[in-house]
Amino acid sequence: MTEKFIVLDPTLEVETTRKERAPRPAEIHTVGLLDNGKPNSDKVLKKVAEMLAAQHPGLTIHYYRKPGAYRPAPDSLLDKVATECDVALVGIGD
Amino acid sequence: MDTQTEAAWTLTSRHIELANPSEAIEFYYQQGWSDGLPVVPPTPARVREFLEYSGNFPGDILGVIPARNRVITAEKVAINAVMAGCLPNYMPVIVAAIEAMCQEHFNLHGISATTGGTAPLLIVNGPAVQQLNINSGVNCFGPGVRANATIGRAIRLVLMNVCGSIPGVIDKACIGHPGKYSYCIAEDEAGNPWEPLSVERGVPAEISAVTVFAGEAPHFVNSQLGGTGERLIGSIANTMLGTVYLGGNWVLVLCPEHVTIFKKEGWTKAQIREAVYERAVRPLSEFKRIAGHPDSAISAEDAGVAYHYLQTPEDLLIVTAGGKAGGFSAVIPPWAAADSRPVTRAVGVCIDCD
Numbered sequence: 001m002t003e004k005f006i007v008l009d010p011t012l013e014v015e016t017t018r019k020e021r022a023p024r025p026a027e028i029h030t031v032g033l034l035d036n037g038k039p040n041s042d043k044v045l046k047k048v049a050e051m052l053a054a055q056h057p058g059l060t061i062h063y064y065r066k067p068g069a070y071r072p073a074p075d076s077l078l079d080k081v082a083t084e085c086d087v088a089l090v091g092i093g094d
Numbered sequence: 095m096d097t098q099t100e101a102a103w104t105l106t107s108r109h110i111e112l113a114n115p116s117e118a119i120e121f122y123y124q125q126g127w128s129d130g131l132p133v134v135p136p137t138p139a140r141v142r143e144f145l146e147y148s149g150n151f152p153g154d155i156l157g158v159i160p161a162r163n164r165v166i167t168a169e170k171v172a173i174n175a176v177m178a179g180c181l182p183n184y185m186p187v188i189v190a191a192i193e194a195m196c197q198e199h200f201n202l203h204g205i206s207a208t209t210g211g212t213a214p215l216l217i218v219n220g221p222a223v224q225q226l227n228i229n230s231g232v233n234c235f236g237p238g239v240r241a242n243a244t245i246g247r248a249i250r251l252v253l254m255n256v257c258g259s260i261p262g263v264i265d266k267a268c269i270g271h272p273g274k275y276s277y278c279i280a281e282d283e284a285g286n287p288w289e290p291l292s293v294e295r296g297v298p299a300e301i302s303a304v305t306v307f308a309g310e311a312p313h314f315v316n317s318q319l320g321g322t323g324e325r326l327i328g329s330i331a332n333t334m335l336g337t338v339y340l341g342g343n344w345v346l347v348l349c350p351e352h353v354t355i356f357k358k359e360g361w362t363k364a365q366i367r368e369a370v371y372e373r374a375v376r377p378l379s380e381f382k383r384i385a386g387h388p389d390s391a392i393s394a395e396d397a398g399v400a401y402h403y404l405q406t407p408e409d410l411l412i413v414t415a416g417g418k419a420g421g422f423s424a425v426i427p428p429w430a431a432a433d434s435r436p437v438t439r440a441v442g443v444c445i446d447c448d
Binding site: 004005006007008009010011012013014068069070071072 | 105107108109110111112113114115117118122127135136137138141160161164165170173174177201203204208251255256258431433
């Protein structure tokens, strides 16, 4: 019988809880635009807001900005966006 | 051993059965668990040796990365340290480095995801330097010494395998730099006429410490012909001025030849910092132009604003290291975004526990 060589997994291995997508809302009245703080993100989102407003009169648009471009958005900001808006657009580019 | 202690010492990582070490090396490559170099297969017995040396239970949490929902345990660090080729007595330094990197102001998530591509530089002080034979002299940033090569490598393997900083996945470094393979030196305390880095930063002299700094590659300060401290300050500042960074700490590694020049003229660290702060400056308009800003982002007033590369003199960390021959010091710039601060942590003891 050949002796087996046992080694260990170096990765995290923790089972993460599966998250399902939020259900698609039947109606959208309020849209949040979350600026990731990178240069020109404000210009891109402003243009998106103009296009949305033109295509959907009556839509409420809120604008938010991450306090720092190089750190994750704080929970308090994400909670605020989730509370105040039906959906949010988030830019993740550089 | 009672059942509770036995449970606490159990290794919970998945055990993988393979035929032999050679097959294991190839298997780890196939799984994407390598930094590109062959790893030492981590057997349970070897991993235990590392944990016993540092006195950690396998499940001890050394740090967390909240943004990635990741927890770094002693067991996983020990596994990656074995893979790197470390000796068991390196484990306390590695543990201290991981704990330091997980401090909030180091911003581990940011520095290991950014397109900026920095690597955590480890600078070791204190008795551990002699005990572990960590190189502070000739070729200290280069290969050839087990401690430097493998301690730095262990950090990288943890970042990849445990923290998820896989190139292209979370690690979006545009070009990266070779320090990402391994970036670990000791300070040359014998050749340091001033206070050791760790002592300046609050650790008692007789206690080993590691300082972690999110650093770009070293930029050589090439000044070979002797000269004066004033000329050296100019060379150091000129090297910094060859880059474009917004604030943050910088590391200045002074080689023995350059330390000798400063020492002969009686410079203190504070004086070196102040002088570099004053000389590493250019008009904000010029800085912006070099940094690639469009003309529309450069105002007329900017020409009259002095942009200092150091926000304050104290932002310059001074480390003494290098071989005795050669006038090559180095400036190590910070992460471009500068939202990461160096952390110094005592090895094996807690000096500021509440």
